[in-house]
Amino acid sequence: MVASGVVKRYGPLVAVDDVSLSVRRGEFFGILGPNGAGKTTLLEIIEGLRKPDAGTVTVLGLPSWPRDQRLLGRIGVQLQASSFFERLTAGEQLRTFCALYGRPASRATELLELVGLQDKAGVRAEKLSGGQAQRLSIACALVHDPEVVFLDEPTGALDPQARRNLWDLLRAINTRGATVVLTTHSMEEAQTLCDRVAILDGGRVLQLGTPAELIRALDAPVRISLAPGVLSGDGARELVGPVDAEVVVEQDGAGTALVTRRPAPVLAALARADALTGLQVQGANLEDVFLALTGREYRA
Known part of the structure; x- marks a missing residue:
């Protein structure tokens, strides 16, 4: 076609x-x-x-x-x-x-x-x-x-x-x-x-x-969410301090999350600290691409 x-x-x-x-x-x-x-x-x-x-x-x-x-x-x-x-x-x-x-x-x-x-x-x-x-x-x-x-x-x-x-x-x-x-x-x-x-x-x-090409082109960060009680915000910052990756540590009611574009060394540091239990890794998806291109405003 x-x-x-x-x-x-x-x-x-x-x-x-x-x-x-x-x-x-x-x-x-x-x-x-x-x-x-x-x-x-x-x-x-x-x-x-x-x-x-x-x-x-x-x-x-x-x-x-x-x-x-x-x-x-x-x-x-x-x-x-x-x-x-x-x-x-x-x-x-x-x-x-x-x-x-x-x-x-x-x-x-x-x-x-x-x-x-x-x-x-x-x-x-x-x-x-x-x-x-x-x-x-x-x-x-x-x-x-x-x-x-x-x-x-x-x-x-x-x-x-x-x-x-x-x-x-x-x-x-x-x-x-x-x-x-x-x-x-x-x-x-x-x-x-x-x-x-x-x-x-x-x-x-x-x-x-x-879909994979469009998601990769977005170059969005990966969010690594830790299970509640695994690491405090300060503990997460101390853990990733020596890691060669730019990491933002976030905290909310659901616990601690690490946001980075280089997840591999962060995950390795968490593995060494035995902090992988209940961990969730969330990368970009096609919805993120869609919203980046078309915006978030309501449509009729």
């Missing part, structure tokens, strides 16, 4: 501003950004649901706009807000999709089990919870074994158990060779699943790379 110079305007608002990126075959790619960053608009342009004002997008070597019947059978799309056929049960929804895509009805049963809805097969779609409807929407996107799967905030309405199970499902889809492109607000989700991510704000790509 290749997007080149994509622009989308709504009056004076530039929702997508000259975005260029490529996604490799078989890659798990994340599009991240705060509310209003242009994620969904960009994804809908890539899917062929919206016409760009400028630029081009190709998916599997074919233009995504105007919509091409040859492409529609090779991609799967799960929208942020999904609609189902009225008055049909979860099982009937999937069997309808199977018929539309020329797949056997048995595929519906397989997908219900895959997304953990086998016990809801006879429940009408409008009676499903938000998380259950989300899983049904994803199952509908997978009916025809698409080569590329587009998911717009797929785990937004899911509880922790359902979210983890869906992660396992998405990993399995990707492992079988499908390209997966998703938008998400969950930095943990992106860091866990994605080979590469693009961070958007104001319709522009601010950073693009692997």
Whole structure:
């Protein structure tokens, strides 16, 4: 998939501003950004649901706009807000999709089990919870074994158990060779699943790379938290005084913490003092990168 110079305007608002990126075959790619960053608009342009004002997008070597019947059978799309056929049960929804895509009805049963809805097969779609409807929407996107799967905030309405199970499902889809492109607000989700991510704000790509690359580039300090009672603040300062590393000792209600960009000699000193019990080491993560790039102010 290749997007080149994509622009989308709504009056004076530039929702997508000259975005260029490529996604490799078989890659798990994340599009991240705060509310209003242009994620969904960009994804809908890539899917062929919206016409760009400028630029081009190709998916599997074919233009995504105007919509091409040859492409529609090779991609799967799960929208942020999904609609189902009225008055049909979860099982009937999937069997309808199977018929539309020329797949056997048995595929519906397989997908219900895959997304953990086998016990809801006879429940009408409008009676499903938000998380259950989300899983049904994803199952509908997978009916025809698409080569590329587009998911717009797929785990937004899911509880922790359902979210983890869906992660396992998405990993399995990707492992079988499908390209997966998703938008998400969950930095943990992106860091866990994605080979590469693009961070958007104001319709522009601010950073693009692997989560590990972006985290390393942030050059953030490591926080080493000691278990309560292991060392006082003064004891920690005395211990790390001779260490060849710039260390800030912090104390709060949870105990003593050592903050440094060179954790190895600090950890070695703590080991020599037998002060490793209950220790926690926390480095930067993708959320830190996200906040450094997009700021902390509330978005509408």
